[in-house]
Amino acid sequence: MDAVSVLQKEFCKVNSKHKELQEGLSNLDDLVAAVENNQDLDCNWYLNQVKTELTNISVSHKDWHGSISRFGKVIDKQLTENVSFFTNRDLISGRNSQLLHQLICEHFLRQGNLELVEKFVQDSGHKLEECKKRPFVDLNQIVGSLRKRDLLPALKWCENNRPALKKRGSSLEFMLHRLNFISLIKERNTAGALQYAQILGQFVETHKKQLQRLMGSLLYVSTGIENSVYRDLIDPQHWSDICDLFTKEACSLMGLSKESPLSITVDAGCKALPALNSIRQVMEAKQLWGLKDELPCEVDLGPSCQFHSLFACPILRAQCTKSNPPMRLECGHVISNDALKRLAISNKVKCPYCPQETSPSEAKQIYF
Amino acid sequence: MKSSKASEIVALEYTTVKVPYEVLNKKFRQAQKIIDREISQLSNQISNIMRLPSPELQRQAMPAFKEKLTSFRKRYADCLTKEGGYADKCLHRLQHLAEYTTNSDPKSEAIWKRKRLDKILVDYFLRNSHYETALQMVKSGGIEDIVDTELFISGRDIENSLVAHNVAPCLQWCHENRSRLKKTRSTLEFNLHTQCFIEKIRSKDYMGAIQYAQRYLVESEGMSKEKLQETMVLLAFKPSTECEKYKALFSEERWQELVLEFRASNYELHHLHSDSLLSTVLQSGLSAIKTHQCYSSEKSGDCPVCNEPLNSLATPLPFSHCTQSRLICRISGQPMNEHNAPMMLPNGNVYGETALTEMMATHGIVTCPKTNEKFWLDQAQKVYVM
Numbered sequence: 001m002d003a004v005s006v007l008q009k010e011f012c013k014v015n016s017k018h019k020e021l022q023e024g025l026s027n028l029d030d031l032v033a034a035v036e037n038n039q040d041l042d043c044n045w046y047l048n049q050v051k052t053e054l055t056n057i058s059v060s061h062k063d064w065h066g067s068i069s070r071f072g073k074v075i076d077k078q079l080t081e082n083v084s085f086f087t088n089r090d091l092i093s094g095r096n097s098q099l100l101h102q103l104i105c106e107h108f109l110r111q112g113n114l115e116l117v118e119k120f121v122q123d124s125g126h127k128l129e130e131c132k133k134r135p136f137v138d139l140n141q142i143v144g145s146l147r148k149r150d151l152l153p154a155l156k157w158c159e160n161n162r163p164a165l166k167k168r169g170s171s172l173e174f175m176l177h178r179l180n181f182i183s184l185i186k187e188r189n190t191a192g193a194l195q196y197a198q199i200l201g202q203f204v205e206t207h208k209k210q211l212q213r214l215m216g217s218l219l220y221v222s223t224g225i226e227n228s229v230y231r232d233l234i235d236p237q238h239w240s241d242i243c244d245l246f247t248k249e250a251c252s253l254m255g256l257s258k259e260s261p262l263s264i265t266v267d268a269g270c271k272a273l274p275a276l277n278s279i280r281q282v283m284e285a286k287q288l289w290g291l292k293d294e295l296p297c298e299v300d301l302g303p304s305c306q307f308h309s310l311f312a313c314p315i316l317r318a319q320c321t322k323s324n325p326p327m328r329l330e331c332g333h334v335i336s337n338d339a340l341k342r343l344a345i346s347n348k349v350k351c352p353y354c355p356q357e358t359s360p361s362e363a364k365q366i367y368f
Numbered sequence: 369m370k371s372s373k374a375s376e377i378v379a380l381e382y383t384t385v386k387v388p389y390e391v392l393n394k395k396f397r398q399a400q401k402i403i404d405r406e407i408s409q410l411s412n413q414i415s416n417i418m419r420l421p422s423p424e425l426q427r428q429a430m431p432a433f434k435e436k437l438t439s440f441r442k443r444y445a446d447c448l449t450k451e452g453g454y455a456d457k458c459l460h461r462l463q464h465l466a467e468y469t470t471n472s473d474p475k476s477e478a479i480w481k482r483k484r485l486d487k488i489l490v491d492y493f494l495r496n497s498h499y500e501t502a503l504q505m506v507k508s509g510g511i512e513d514i515v516d517t518e519l520f521i522s523g524r525d526i527e528n529s530l531v532a533h534n535v536a537p538c539l540q541w542c543h544e545n546r547s548r549l550k551k552t553r554s555t556l557e558f559n560l561h562t563q564c565f566i567e568k569i570r571s572k573d574y575m576g577a578i579q580y581a582q583r584y585l586v587e588s589e590g591m592s593k594e595k596l597q598e599t600m601v602l603l604a605f606k607p608s609t610e611c612e613k614y615k616a617l618f619s620e621e622r623w624q625e626l627v628l629e630f631r632a633s634n635y636e637l638h639h640l641h642s643d644s645l646l647s648t649v650l651q652s653g654l655s656a657i658k659t660h661q662c663y664s665s666e667k668s669g670d671c672p673v674c675n676e677p678l679n680s681l682a683t684p685l686p687f688s689h690c691t692q693s694r695l696i697c698r699i700s701g702q703p704m705n706e707h708n709a710p711m712m713l714p715n716g717n718v719y720g721e722t723a724l725t726e727m728m729a730t731h732g733i734v735t736c737p738k739t740n741e742k743f744w745l746d747q748a749q750k751v752y753v754m
Contacts, residue, residue: 002374004465007385011462018455022448028441035434043426047414050437054407057444061403065396071458072389079382084641084648088684092647099677100650104489116504123498209729252669261672266485266646269653274375276652295689299656303696303703307671308661309718310690314754319690321660328712332752353754366751367717367738368695368710 003078010074013067021061027053083273085280101126107262109133112140139250146243151176154246164253172249174203174210175242181214182233190221264305272299309368315339315352327363331356334366373469380484380649384461386639387516392454399447406440460513486511492646494520516638523634527627533567535560538630548637556633559626561585562599566617569602577603654682670701693753699723699737711748715741718751 001009031050035041092100101120105128108117114137121128138157145153158165158173165172177200184193197215204211213230220228248258257264272295279297311320313336320326324338333353335343343349344360351358413436417429468480486509493502494517506515529537542549542557549556561584568577585596598613605614616622635642658673662682667674673682695704697720704710708720717736727734728745735742 002371002469003378004374004462004469008462008466011458015455015459018448018452022452025441025445025448028437028444032434032438032441035430035437041427041430043423043430044418047418051411051414054410058404058407061400065400068389068393068396072386072393075382075385075389078378079385080379081382081386081639082641083379084643084645087643087648087651089643089647091651091681091684092644096681099681102677103681113508116501116508119504120493120498120501123493123501124496207730255669257670257672257675259670261675261678263482263485265653265657265672265678266488266649267481267653268656269649269651270376270380270481270484271372272652272656273649274372274379277379278375294687295655298689298691300694301656305657306694306696306703307657307668307674307701308659308666309693309695309698309704310659310688311693311695311753312690314693317691328749328751332750334751334753353752364712365716366712368698 006078007071007074010071014064014071017064017067021064024057024060028057080277083277086276098126103262105132106256107260109136110260112136112144135250135254139247142250143243143247146239146246149239151180154242157250161253165249168249168252169206170249171207172245174200174207175245177203178210178214179238179242182238185217185221185225186234188221190218193218193221268301268305271301271305275299311368313339315343325365326368328366329356329363330358337365377465377469380645381465383516383640383645384465384487384514385458387519388454388457388461390638392451392458395451395454399451402447403444406443410436410440457513464514483509483511483514487515488644488646488649490515490517492644495644497524499524519634519638519640523631526630526634530623530627530630533623535564538626541630541634545637549633552633552636554633556626556629558585559629563622563626565599566602566622570618574603650681651685654678655685656688658682658685658687660687668698668701695753697723699727710751710753712751713741713743714747715739719748721748724748 031046031053035046101124105117105120105126108114108120109132114133117128117133120126142153142157145151155173155176158176162173177196181193181196181200184196197218200211200214214233217225217228217230217233220230225231225234244258251258275297276295276299311326311334312318313320313324313326315335316339318324318336320336324336326334327337327340328334329340329349329351331351331354333351335352340349340360340363343352347359347361348357349360349363350356413433417426417433420426420429468477471477471480486505490502490505490509490511493499493505499521502517502520506512506517526537526541529535539557539560542554542560561580565577565581565585568574568580581600585599599617602614602617605611605618609615609618632642641648654673657671661667662671662673662679669675672678695710695718696702697704697708697710699719700723702708702720702722704718704720708722710718711721711724712718713734713736715736717738719736724734724745733742734745734748
């Protein structure tokens, strides 16, 4: 059972005990009512009753603490109190805190939360240049329109940035026009679509195949595109894809990554911490922490947080470097240069993974 | 996947549950005190009534007693309701955590992660006195129930009063938390009284200073004789003294030190880490992402560590560790594996099969993005990575 379930189960006990206490209130109500309605009340007997009930209340309320403090102990047992064991406390200070504030500002700007940016600049005294803010404001407006299926502002933006987009080999503009064309086909507006095809014509060199498909779909306008082999064209998914594509292109034109670096890094950190925490005791015992220039264990963050190829030589079990680069043998298997040298016997090397034998000089250095 | 999420909770969410637990615990103690006091008063009255000589007199006393009993019932019910409110907070936090471990829908997972980031940022802002930003964020992110702003805001008021040379709220706070502070051998209360003593000397009220010291300093626990004597020597000096040791005691900076000491005690009392979680997760995240490529000509536009400001921030941190190859196509950013085989162009550069095929289909030729050399797709050769 995972930690949360254990905690939930333990807390149920705290809650049910508290409910019992609340239900116990009715005894007091009865006692209050008894003195009200009864003229010939035996006072001594009654007061003794009250006394018993009061003791009972005090004791059972005190008892409740048992389950509360047990819950506290379960928290200590199930969750890790301190994971900042390997944190460099002074990292975020001085110039570095300026860097962090820059990162936070950019994160808020990406979200289009300008009010928050204002507050943060006020609170932290971070100096944010107006020129850094402007492009994000525009970008957020355009994405807003795209979400409402309004392509015009985005097309206008493409027009203004055409040379830069062309240089990147971006298909954004074509994709925007394509969506317009598809909308016309969906409305069964053949004449309109034919006219629009003129605009699409200018992309014939770069997007020949796709253009052919679009024009082919014209054949099915009357019979209904949804029943044809072209039905994938009207998938609404294209609309959310275009928002992503636009953000990606716009950010890269601004020299920025597609996702917020802050949220990627924090996510990665949340994934990495449990792994680091689990080998902490070993590391602390051997006093290895901080001695190496590398983390003490491998952390697989998944493809969404990986940006570079990491090649580890399967023979030496170590990451390849510039001085020990990966080499492709004739048969296609890859090992590191050092491993290759080790395996070579008198100008012959047998691939460790298949029967093929080649000369080491035929191995080719590759770049991932 | 499920177990990795559960381990994230274990490593990261201690304070999320522990802070409301501590509050509940404290409220319980306060309630118990009230209940016991009221009950002992009522018991006294019961004994008094029972001691009355005749049943007639007893009966006459009953209406007044009934009033008392009713008012007790109200106080007790109030206590229970308040406790219930704090218990609900704990329950809500646990439900929030369970949302993450039990849900596998990517969209709600993304929302949860965003809340987690917002929460971590709010904590950072509160610790660095960026209160307005924190409050605004709590509001716009809808995370009122999972952050502990009150704790910091009430702390801020006490800190502000210290800055204004007013020790009363802070002393009141010490009084409320006396038993816990004693356990941690806190010197905060003593230091506050010492400061008052110093202020009296500063204003030349020497007799007042001595009386104050008699009343508050002598009795203070955990207080060494040396320190007390050291402080008493101040009586012989003027605030303008040049003697280093005593000059320091008269210094204005001592107020700032009190602020810091109070803040540290307040965090400790509520089981908050002394460092912000943001700093911890940023550092481990940066290290987990950081590769040697990030500091070479092989930078990637989407990699956080390749780009400023994180590139500089990550410089002193360790690199990630790798024993198992994980390949990423430099054209598409997609992983290269059995579904997207790594292919070597004649110039030695390796890219994913999907990206090369797509390039061939759209442009009729494959251009190596690194060298701009042009090749046919069939010149690319498969690469097998173990």
